[in-house]
Amino acid sequence: xxxxxxxxxxxxxxxxxxxxxxxxxxxxxxxxxxxxxxxxxxxxxxxxxxxxxxxxxxxxxxxxxxxxxxxxxxxxxxxxxxxxxxxxxxxxxxxxxxxxxxxxxxxxxxxxxxxxxxxxxxxxxxxxxxxxxxxxxxxxxxxxxxxxxxxxxxxxxxxxxxxxxxxxxxxxxxxxxxxxxxxxxxxxxxxxxxxxxxxxxxxxxxxxxxxxxxxxxxxxxxxxxxxxxxxxxxxxxxxxxxxxxxxxxxxxxxxxxxxxxxxxxxxxxxxxxxxxxxxxxxxxxxxxxxxxxxxxxxxxxxxxxxxxxxxxxxxxxxxxxxxxxxxxxxxxxxxxxxxxxxxxxxxxxxxxxxxxxxxxxxxxxxxxxxxxxxxxxxxxxxxxxxxxxxxxxxx
Amino acid sequence: xxxxxxxxxxxxxxxxxxxxxxxxxxxxxxxxxxxxxxxxxxxxxxxxxxxxxxxxxxxxxxxxxxxxxxxxxxxxxxxxxxxxxxxxxxxxxxxxxxxxxxxxxxxxxxxxxxxxxxxxxxxxxxxxxxxxxxxxxxxxxxxxxxxxxxxxxxxxxxxxxxxxxxxxxxxxxxxxxxxxxxxxxxxxxxxxxxxxxxxxxxxxxxxxxxxxxxxxxxxxxxxxxxxxxxxxxxxxxxxxxxxxxxxxxxxxxxxxxxxxxxxxxxxxxxxxxxxxxxxxxxxxxxxxxxxxxxxxxxxxxxxxxxxxxxxxxxxxxxxxxxxxxxxxxxxxxxxxxxxxxxxxxxxxxxxxxxxxxxxxxxxxxxxxxxxxxxxxxxxxxxxxxxxxxxxxxxx
Numbered sequence: 001x002x003x004x005x006x007x008x009x010x011x012x013x014x015x016x017x018x019x020x021x022x023x024x025x026x027x028x029x030x031x032x033x034x035x036x037x038x039x040x041x042x043x044x045x046x047x048x049x050x051x052x053x054x055x056x057x058x059x060x061x062x063x064x065x066x067x068x069x070x071x072x073x074x075x076x077x078x079x080x081x082x083x084x085x086x087x088x089x090x091x092x093x094x095x096x097x098x099x100x101x102x103x104x105x106x107x108x109x110x111x112x113x114x115x116x117x118x119x120x121x122x123x124x125x126x127x128x129x130x131x132x133x134x135x136x137x138x139x140x141x142x143x144x145x146x147x148x149x150x151x152x153x154x155x156x157x158x159x160x161x162x163x164x165x166x167x168x169x170x171x172x173x174x175x176x177x178x179x180x181x182x183x184x185x186x187x188x189x190x191x192x193x194x195x196x197x198x199x200x201x202x203x204x205x206x207x208x209x210x211x212x213x214x215x216x217x218x219x220x221x222x223x224x225x226x227x228x229x230x231x232x233x234x235x236x237x238x239x240x241x242x243x244x245x246x247x248x249x250x251x252x253x254x255x256x257x258x259x260x261x262x263x264x265x266x267x268x269x270x271x272x273x274x275x276x277x278x279x280x281x282x283x284x285x286x287x288x289x290x291x292x293x294x295x296x297x298x299x300x301x302x303x304x305x306x307x308x309x310x311x312x313x314x315x316x317x318x319x320x321x322x323x324x325x326x327x328x329x330x331x332x333x334x335x336x337x338x339x340x341x342x343x344x345x346x347x348x349x350x351x352x353x354x355x356x357x358x359x360x361x362x363x364x365x366x367x368x369x370x371x372x373x374x375x376x377x378x379x380x381x382x383x384x385x386x387x388x389x390x391x392x393x394x395x
Numbered sequence: 396x397x398x399x400x401x402x403x404x405x406x407x408x409x410x411x412x413x414x415x416x417x418x419x420x421x422x423x424x425x426x427x428x429x430x431x432x433x434x435x436x437x438x439x440x441x442x443x444x445x446x447x448x449x450x451x452x453x454x455x456x457x458x459x460x461x462x463x464x465x466x467x468x469x470x471x472x473x474x475x476x477x478x479x480x481x482x483x484x485x486x487x488x489x490x491x492x493x494x495x496x497x498x499x500x501x502x503x504x505x506x507x508x509x510x511x512x513x514x515x516x517x518x519x520x521x522x523x524x525x526x527x528x529x530x531x532x533x534x535x536x537x538x539x540x541x542x543x544x545x546x547x548x549x550x551x552x553x554x555x556x557x558x559x560x561x562x563x564x565x566x567x568x569x570x571x572x573x574x575x576x577x578x579x580x581x582x583x584x585x586x587x588x589x590x591x592x593x594x595x596x597x598x599x600x601x602x603x604x605x606x607x608x609x610x611x612x613x614x615x616x617x618x619x620x621x622x623x624x625x626x627x628x629x630x631x632x633x634x635x636x637x638x639x640x641x642x643x644x645x646x647x648x649x650x651x652x653x654x655x656x657x658x659x660x661x662x663x664x665x666x667x668x669x670x671x672x673x674x675x676x677x678x679x680x681x682x683x684x685x686x687x688x689x690x691x692x693x694x695x696x697x698x699x700x701x702x703x704x705x706x707x708x709x710x711x712x713x714x715x716x717x718x719x720x721x722x723x724x725x726x727x728x729x730x731x732x733x734x735x736x737x738x739x740x741x742x743x744x745x746x747x748x749x750x751x752x753x754x755x756x757x758x759x760x761x762x763x764x765x766x767x768x769x770x771x772x773x774x775x776x777x778x779x780x781x782x783x784x785x786x787x788x789x790x
């Protein structure tokens with residue numbers, strides 16, 4: 001187990017009707033709020049009106065900014081920052097899913113930063129990412145369980161100039177409060193529910209495949225989270241208004257990515273990075289891209305630690321251990337995962353997303369290599385050629 | 396799953412050598428610290444000197460107060476409050492285990508409270524416990540993984556006047572930061588290691604036995620924690636300087652009681668309350684008392700939900716499910732738990748603690764009944780007669 005620093009102070013208010021508390025909670029942080037949201041669904045459902053009414057009832061003045069897209073864009077973040085400055089906004093409230101929350105995080109940070117907010121994502125002129133030391137207070141009313149951004153320290157923004165999708169991370173990105181009502185997810189389309197489930201599972205798998213030893217507790221906690229997701233996602237798809245399964249999925253989405261499950265471990269976010277290139281170039285849903293990339297990544301790397309993949313197969317997917325041939329068990333686990341993705345309507349190969357081999361080499365070269373030596377990943381270090389092979393395995 | 400409010404903002408700094416960061420961390424909160432501790436072990440080990448040196452190096456002035464006993468006493472809390480007021484202390488630093496942390500919590504709260512600090516535990520003259528709205532900042536250097544007080548919202552103090560052991564709970568009791576170095580636990584005597592392990596397991600069992608349905612995620616997370624503890628406690632006892640197992644135990648001690656594992660559940664702390672009477676009257680170690688009370692409580696209540704006890708047996712203790720007679724499985728789980736306690740040197744019956752039937756009725760009557768209708772517990776409500784029967788089952 002490696003040393004760790006864990007500080008996830010987001011105040012979670014979870015359950016039925018909790019969005020009614022948003023005005024009272026927001027008023028603790030400021031008198032004028034930017035309510036930031038995406039497309040029409042929060043309007044159509046009436047949620048936006050209810051949130052605004054709650055804010056006004058609590059004496060909080062409201063400024064609104066909609067239009068967040070999946071893979072949230074830098075241009076809208078800049079617009080939000082300018083709007084907050086012009087209007088004297090004191091607190092930012094995200095009403096939506098991961099894209100809206102990330103866009104809100106970047107706005108909250110950008111308002112208090114003298115330079116260009118892209119510095120936190122792409123690096124400043126010296127290539128350094130500054131640390132978030134100050135930002136506007138930030139709250140969330142969550143509508144899509146997926147990214148885990150409601151408690152996470154990360155914020156991913158796409159710069160249209162080059163379609164660069166880049167993340168910022170640090171405790172300064174964690175929201176002050178998050179309101180989560182599973183009932184708000186009843187109307188999520190099946191495809192979005194499945195993409196969310198895949199993203200949640202991916203967050204846990206990225207932590208699970210670690211080179212670190214003696215990580216019993218976090219191994220078991222991760223297995224608990226993955227088993228819960230695997231059990232409940234199909235129930236929610238079959239019965240969209242089943243409160244129990246929607247609630248399990250919503251809560252596991254937050255715990256999957258608030259870093260409690262990575263305490264003492266070394267995580268490997270290669271699959272996320274490899275997928276980022278897909279969704280930046282083709283604008284595919286992040287979850288769908290992950291369902292394609294993860295099996296390919298696993299097939300490429302499992303020999304590095306066959307027993308860990310066997311443990312994953314046995315404890316998460318219920319495979320029987322083949323003690324003579326643990327590799328069979330490891331591969332069976334990957335196969336069951338693929339079948340699970342298919343069962344919830346996810347693609348598992350690039351052509352299902354309409355993607356051919358045209359840009360694979362270019363994406364492999366462009367993919368972030370965070371190790372400093374031109375490689376990416378901790379479970380096993382991948383260079384551009386390795387990433388290219390993984391893309392090819394996904395064909 | 397029931398609605399919940401979760402806010403555990405304690406900043407955890409975990410791993411080897413982390414106590415060297417105590418000065419820097421404490422200095423963020425104040426310029427003069429009360430260093431509060433128990434007996435001689437933190438002196439003998441040199442830890443106290445190292446902590447004080449770190450504080451002084453960071454420019455923090457130090458006032459010390461030792462002498463905390465197991466089942467920390469109100470009189471010392473009062474002495475600490477007076478000392479802090481006299482010396483103008485700005486931050487309290489607990490160096491020790493649960494008793495020292497609880498004593499420190501009560502001091503930090505009492506300094507900022509106009510009335511008698513016992514109000515938070517025994518209730519004020521109207522019988523109401525005030526909410527902690529203000530206190531001195533509070534840090535911890537943990538030396539005993541057991542009570543989970545380093546992240547928990549609870550604080551238990553014993554009033555020598557009547558030997559009343561009473562808790563206060565609320566987010567105001569959560570420390571601002573906790574420094575945890577598993578190496579500091581290498582020198583813990585075996586009995587204390589085992590008592591701690593039992594307390595940790597009890598915190599998880601108290602959350603596990605819930606009447607609430609659809610609690611998949613927290614069920615699995617609790618099972619993860621319990622399995623980790625059951626695996627690692629015997630290793631730490633056999634190899635006191637095994638870093639991995641000491642680290643697993645230390646981290647699970649915090650997660651077992653920071654309420655992350657009770658989100659959406661209804662917990663049952665009857666066994667803790669029933670044990671509190673034991674340790675208040677006989678001054679037995681809390682963990683040892685729990686090892687005696689828990690099997691008796693389980694045998695008295697398991698018929699209320701046989702399948703939950705069967706799940707506990709199968710998933711936590713590795714029993715095979717008897718699908719024809721789930722009750723056999725339920726009882727086998729309780730039996731394995733008793734054997735586990737014995738294997739780590741814990742008592743499982745009152746006479747092993749030198750306790751006979753003399754005060755059982757009196758303790759049963761005195762035991763806290765928090766349900767308001769004269770009963771205690773949520774899994775099943777127990778009145779004084781029920782509690783008396785449980786004490787008798789422990790003979």
